[in-house]
Amino acid sequence: MFGSLTNFEGGLFDDFRRMHKELDHAFGYMNWPTAIRSVARGSFPPINVGATPEQVDVYLFAAGLDPKTLDISIQQNLLTIAGTRQITTQDQVVYYRNERFSGEFRRVISLPDDVDSNKVDAKYRDGILHITIRRQEASQPRRIEIK
């Protein structure tokens, strides 16, 4: 008898949802293989990864963390960042929105194969954790002189 509050059946949103499903079906969305360690979009913290010939840069958009509580480890080419962001909710108040992540998190990032796990550098500034991993010397581009 009672439908979901957000599910406007038969309305405009339902049409969009149906169109979305049809497109997914047409393009075979469900059959696309994704990386085995990938996580759903919207996981905390959001991550950006970029690379240069010399290094790999990982940015974690993790506001309000205590850097001391972070656990960053690297094994082969797997970088793991684990930590906790506990947001203390207050009693005796009325919450209208509660969108900020609270709790434990762990993210694992597959890095390119040629990173040097001994040369890792991490900085925390303005809520962004920036991890730099140098690539192995041997794999960096070298200019070869013609004699």
Place this chain on the structure above:
Amino acid sequence: MSQQTSNATNPQAKSKALNPWEHDDLALRPPVNIFEDTNGIILESDIPGVSRENLTIQVDKGRLLVEGKTHIDIPQNLEPLYADIRSNRYQFSFALSNELDTGKIQANLKDGVLELRIPKRVELQPRKIEVQVS
């Protein structure tokens, strides 16, 4: 060669094409917590990468507008591999009701977390009335 010329005429073109998180045409709506106690409304938001200089908070005709631009040190020749964050701008806006005192908003930014305290007008804050015993 043609690529070099186009980059020279439009220096933004290269960085935009290379860095999806350098886009500024679409602002992100950051996560917010909003709650109310007896003194007013408290708003907390995660805006990592925004420093105090790049944050603007405006109140215009009862509309609160918060805008922040991230400043991240990115190596010049960075090639993006993966991006959850595809913009360098955060923005959110809320309509404030009349009982809130927009002239007395307090803002605090620490480690990418913005906290706004919007107090209620003094005359509208709850008062305890002492019962006089004669």
